[in-house]
Amino acid sequence: MQLHELETPALILDRLAMDRNIARLRGRLAPFGVTLRPHVKTNKSADVSRRIGAPGTPITVSTLKEAEYFLEHGWTDILYAVGIAPSKLPHVERLARRGARITVLLDNVESAAAVAAYCAAHRLRLPVLIEVDTDGHRAGIKPDDAELLEVAAVLARNDDGEGAWVAGVLTHAGASYDCRSAAAIEAMAEQERAGAVRAAQRLRAAGHAAPVVSVGSTPTAHFVRALDGVTEVRAGVFVFFDLVMHGLGVCAVEDIALSVLCTVIGHQREKGWLITDAGWMAMSRDRGTAKQPVDQGYGMVCDVEGRPLPDLVMADANQEHGTIRHRSDPAATPMLPVGTLLRILPNHACATAAQHGAYAVVAGGTDIEATWPRFGGW
Known part of the structure; x- marks a missing residue:
């Protein structure tokens, strides 16, 4: 797949x-x-x-x-x-x-x-x-x-x-x-x-x-x-790393092994917003980077290959909707087409992973080599 x-x-x-x-x-x-x-x-x-x-x-x-x-x-x-x-x-x-x-x-x-x-x-x-x-x-x-x-x-x-x-x-x-x-x-x-x-x-x-x-x-x-x-x-x-660890200088962005795949489902062009189908239920409510020098919102935005898109962050999130925009200039947000796949790097890997029932495992690209189940709860 x-x-x-x-x-x-x-x-x-x-x-x-x-x-x-x-x-x-x-x-x-x-x-x-x-x-x-x-x-x-x-x-x-x-x-x-x-x-x-x-x-x-x-x-x-x-x-x-x-x-x-x-x-x-x-x-x-x-x-x-x-x-x-x-x-x-x-x-x-x-x-x-x-x-x-x-x-x-x-x-x-x-x-x-x-x-x-x-x-x-x-x-x-x-x-x-x-x-x-x-x-x-x-x-x-x-x-x-x-x-x-x-x-x-x-x-x-x-x-x-x-x-x-x-x-x-x-x-x-x-x-x-x-x-x-x-x-x-x-x-x-x-x-x-x-x-x-x-x-x-x-x-x-x-x-x-x-x-x-x-x-x-x-x-x-x-x-x-x-x-x-x-x-x-x-x-x-340390197994996955995340944006909090990156903000502390413990890892580089390319070391972050976990991301959430989402789809652009709409726009609010006058506000400079992209709307995706991944909200806080997919990313978690964790805002651990908010108290760091660089606030990453609900996550850093990457393309489907996992390459960061300059200055794009998930700035806000509702339960099933994520709002993506340029971190400092909403007018500079690229209006990516509906259907575009994006990957969001999480603030806190533990909290984001806890929202999901399995990992789709890749090896540096977009080919899925395995699906590994995970569990949650008490």
């Missing part, structure tokens, strides 16, 4: 660009001797994840549905990297009983007590990472906070060889998405590393094994200069 045979909107994945992106990060991390634990929430596809690592290699998930799916496809070393809710522990147990080595995450005494009690009652051996806040971005305990050791003590209290146990620490430098230079991302990467290592050292000094020190974000993974004391790095959007 060819792209022009698809019904639009459709999600397009350039396999060649994706493979280059994967090789780039693996090469970047190789000198540090750490494990790459990719975050499969971005792709939600066994076909894509096999390009990163064979079934059985470590992965990170953000939902238990992802854990279920990837276990069924052969991945067993699974980190569930969202704070555990007690109501999900029976699901975690089912996964563990089916052969998953699943690790859970928490950052408070209440959750630790719930996990410890459940594991003791069900004779479940469960590794637990304590989330550490190294940048004030989201969840976690500060590396030097007394609560870190309090949480660990609650988990260890019921560790009789079968219960929950302190496997280590995890942090995510989400604030790296707000950096405005390579030097700033490098500094954030070191802040992330140092905070996680400090927390793990405190746990070990208190008698906990804490063998795992898990760090990661796509920006810091690409700019880190040292990983002393770190055992694994997590990243997800």
Whole structure:
């Protein structure tokens, strides 16, 4: 098939660009001797994840549905990297009983007590990472906070060889998405590393094994200069990249492997608008570039071959309609004919991919070489 045979909107994945992106990060991390634990929430596809690592290699998930799916496809070393809710522990147990080595995450005494009690009652051996806040971005305990050791003590209290146990620490430098230079991302990467290592050292000094020190974000993974004391790095959007990553200087436009194919369905000539059949239901509501120096609207516009069209962006979006215009001069918008196929590069690859049920896979052109299913939901 060819792209022009698809019904639009459709999600397009350039396999060649994706493979280059994967090789780039693996090469970047190789000198540090750490494990790459990719975050499969971005792709939600066994076909894509096999390009990163064979079934059985470590992965990170953000939902238990992802854990279920990837276990069924052969991945067993699974980190569930969202704070555990007690109501999900029976699901975690089912996964563990089916052969998953699943690790859970928490950052408070209440959750630790719930996990410890459940594991003791069900004779479940469960590794637990304590989330550490190294940048004030989201969840976690500060590396030097007394609560870190309090949480660990609650988990260890019921560790009789079968219960929950302190496997280590995890942090995510989400604030790296707000950096405005390579030097700033490098500094954030070191802040992330140092905070996680400090927390793990405190746990070990208190008698906990804490063998795992898990760090990661796509920006810091690409700019880190040292990983002393770190055992694994997590990243997800590196597989596809997107306009936010481009705006941070992490990737070039040609590295973005994901796009949405759409069709011009009309014009508003007096306004300088092209109307397409891809709105925010196809692109997502994510406007991550709005706070960057260059605002890409809802996405950068390319021709059907994936080549950027100068200064054209999806400036606005309704549910099923996208409005394309010149970014600074609507009068300069080319009135492309109805039926013209365009490809829109997304702000946030995870959010855009989540709107679709499959990837139409190409290799740098318009020939479709495969269709890879993906899933969504919880």
